[in-house]
Amino acid sequence: MSVRINNKSCNLCGICIDICPGNLLLKKEDKVVIRAPEECWDCAACVKECPTQAIELYLPSEIGGRGATLRAKKEGNERIWACKNPAGEINEYRIKIK
Amino acid sequence: MEKELDIEIIKKETDLLIIGGGAAGIFAAVKAKEMKPECEVTIMExxxxxxxxxxxxxxxxxxxxxxPDETPESFLEYVKNDNNGVVRDDLVYTIAQQLNQVTEEVERWxxxxxKDENDNYLARSRRSxxxxxxxxxxxxxxxxxxxDVEILNRVVATNYLVENGEVYGAFGFSIRENRFYVIRAKAVICxxxxxxxxxxxxxxxxxxxxxxxxxxxAGAGYAMGVRAGAEMTSFEMRFIALRxxxxxxxTGTLALGADANQINAYGENYLKDYDRITTPIRLQATLRENKLGRGPCYLDVSHLDEEGCEGLRKKFLNMSPSIVLQWADREVEPNEEPIEITGSEPYIVGGHGQAGYWIGVDRSTTLKGLYAAGDVAGGAPKKYVTGAFVEGKIAVENALKLIKERSEKKVDERFIWQEFQRVYEPLQQPGILKPQELEIRLQKVMDEYAGGISSGYQVNRKKLLIAKKRLKQIEADVERLKVENLHQLMAAHEVVDRILIAKVVVAHLLHRKETRWPVYQANLDFPEQNNQEWFKFVNSVYDSKREKVLIKERKCHDLEEVGVQYECAY
Structure with missing residues (x-):
């Protein structure tokens, strides 16, 4: 499992580095990078915490990943997940979290 | 070495040290402050x-x-039945008594x-x-x-401070700063x-x-206890999840949350022929179907309508988002294809299974000054998150009593130096092995000779003896570990701890001459039921000097025999 960081949207706030349970994210040459993608558990804590939705979750090819991604943002008492399939279609799911 | 590495040694004193800031640890910390606000509490995480x-x-x-359909007594009966009679009744029952109270409390948090239409909690099953x-x-x-709790994030616990069999604190190192911690405490909760x-x-x-x-x-809490000589229980009961x-x-989200049937490749509900369906039997039956050529097996949610599919996706996004990606990658709706299921690799965990510290009903371990709560505490399977809260609460109630009577202890500087050297050695020694290489070797041995996925989760004595021999060699190679930074240093200690836990698992598996925890502990040398070999706990204490796991047996008691008085383990 792993996450991908879009360095164009990333504002280098460092929240993801602070909270990653596996200590896997770090700043390197003014970019946030994942030190070992295969070490990621897929908990999505960084995906949920990223204030600019710069982090997305994807399935690695070892378990059949074809490019679908998940991003998340918080709005009021809800988490809004955006799931993009390999054809580029996006579906949104709203979940009460508070 | 200290100078070369430029590591600062931080010495701290606290009343209560909690190692691990998960469900049990956080609940324990909050309860400690509520019960005794002046108590100094530190969490090492x-x-x-x-x-x-x-x-x-x-x-x-x-x-x-x-x-409302259950009682603490019926909860105990359920857990006991699911585990074929061998559980610590006193521990399970004392958890059951407070499950609802802690649930209401975290709702207030x-x-x-x-909620259902009557504003009651929405039940998913009788106990969920x-x-x-x-x-x-x-x-x-x-x-x-x-x-007012001191939280030390990114500090990896490495060993307890032990003197004369009593625990007085713990050592740890930061993975973000060059800091080595020596924390003295009047009581420690693992x-x-x-x-x-x-x-x-x-x-x-x-x-x-x-x-x-x-x-x-990675089992640091177990490994620290093993090294300190704490008595451990039931490491032969590996937990294997059906996923x-x-x-x-x-799969619970599908079976309980979406009324999915377990079906084989021919669409047959293969559980219908079983009189008794327990958590391990759901798994065992699945493995059996595959063995008989009727696999793959599935959970069938084809009955769900559009709204049901949407609801199912949301439930998974709340817990395990990757299946939503799987549906997206396959470009299917959840109800279009049955969902294939499999057994996970074995885990050593006291929250679903019952491997862990041997504790009293007061959650004291066999080492005075040390308590255990949550997944690291043994004897009480199926405690899950709420059970971990209850154990954190009980551990604190008793740790606070001990704090009152215990004076501070000075730490011998030699112990600090010894542990400092052990911790930072992989950064210093002229090794060549990466922690990941040792981990792969460990996992291969355990998989093939100690009942992993490739061996159908089954063991026999001959295979276990090979595992024991191979583990010895892996253990010897620890001194060849070489790391470059603090993150890798954490990985090095994780693999060191895992190797020790594996040794204990193999020793326990060798000792249990019965087979009644389906899949979790299946010994092909002893397929017959034998109550004398079954109704007991396999426990162990590690002799660090001789590097040997010493097995001891403990009796299995019914609740009526032992009651639920707060009894100490030490």
Whole structure:
């Protein structure tokens, strides 16, 4: 499992580095990078915490990943997940979290 | 070495040290401050308490709750039946008594619990209620941050401070700063969680950490206890989860949350022929269907309508988002294809299984000054998150009593120096081995000779003796470990701890001459039932000097015999 960081949207706030349970994210040459993608558990804590939705979750090819991604943002008492399939279609799911 | 590495040694004193800021640890810390506000409490956490531990990805149900159809007595009966009679009745019962109280408490802390039309908690089964647990961990973290509790994030615990068999604190090192911690405490609660990564995982390469249990829970709490000579129980009972293939998503969400039937490749509900369906039998039956050529097996949610599919996706997003990606990648709706299921690799964990510290009903371990709660505490399977809260609470109630009577202890400087050297050695020694290389070797041995996935989870004496021999060699290679930074240093200590836990697992598996925990502990040399060999606990104490696991047996008692008086283990 792993996450991908879009360095164009990333504002280098460092929240993801602070909270990653596996200590896997770090700043390197003014970019946030994942030190070992295969070490990621897929908990999505960084995906949920990223204030600019710069982090997305994807399935690695070892378990059949074809490019679908998940991003998340918080709005009021809800988490809004955006799931993009390999054809580029996006579906949104709203979940009460508070 | 200290000078060369430029490591600062931080010495601290506290009343209560809690190792591990997960469900049990946070609940214990909050309770300590509520019961005794002047008590100094420190949490040592290898990650960041906001999203660490088993709750990092969220959960969508509380699986240990007494609904109006249940009682603490019937809960105990259920847990005992599911585990074929061998559980610690006193521990399970004392958990059951307070499950609802702690659930209501975390609801007050902000956890959204779903309600039915009468405003009662929405039951998912007789012992389970539905929640919106996406932010469960941040809710717990926010609550403990309201209290005056010192939280040491990113500090990896390495060993207890022990003198004459009593625990007086713990050592740890920071993975973000050049700091080595020596924390003296009047009482210590170990709440670190169980151990993953002992066995070869389901997936490889880029998906190797797509596991049920957090890959970051490497069993430090177990290993520290083993090294300190604490008595451990039931390490032969590995927990193996029935999960969705590849993405290892939870099956309870499908079976209980979406009324899915377990079907084989021919669409037959293969559980209907079983008189007794327990958690391990659901798994055993699945393995059997595959063996008989009737696999793959599935959970069938084809009955769900559009709204049902949407609801199912949301439940998984609350807990295990990867299955939603799997549906997207396959370009199918959840009801279009049955969902293939498989057994996970074995884990050592006291929250689902019952491997862990041998504790008294007061949650004291056999080492005075040390208590255990949650996944690291043995004897009480199926405690889950709410059970971990209850154990944290009971541990604190008793630790606070001990704090009152215990004076501070000076630490011998030699012990500090010894542990400092042990901790930082992989940065210094002229080795060549990476922690990951040793981990792969460990997992291969355990998989092939100690009942991993490739051996159908089964063991026999001949294979276990090979595992024992190979583990000795792996252990000897620890001195060849070489790391370059503090993150890798953590990985080095994780593999050291995992090797020790594996040794204990093999010793326990060799000793249990019966087979009644289906799949979790299946010894092909002893397939027949034998009550004399079954109704007892296999415990062990490690002799660090001789590097030997010494097995001791303990009797199995019914609740009526032992009652629920707060009895100490030491």
């Amino acid at each position: 290898k990650s960041n308490i906001k999203w660490s531990g088993c709750l990092a990805a969220g959960i969508n149900a509380i699986n240990a709750y007494i609904t 902000g956890l959204p619990i779903k 209620i539905e929640i919106n647990g996406d932010e469960f961990k941040p809710i717990l973290a926010n609550r403990v941050e309201e209290e 709440a670190t969680g169980g151990a993953s990564g002992i066995y070869k995982p389901n997936n490889e390469g880029g998906a190797k950490h797509k596991t049920w249990y957090p890959p970051f829970n 969705v293939k590849d993405v290892i998503a939870p």
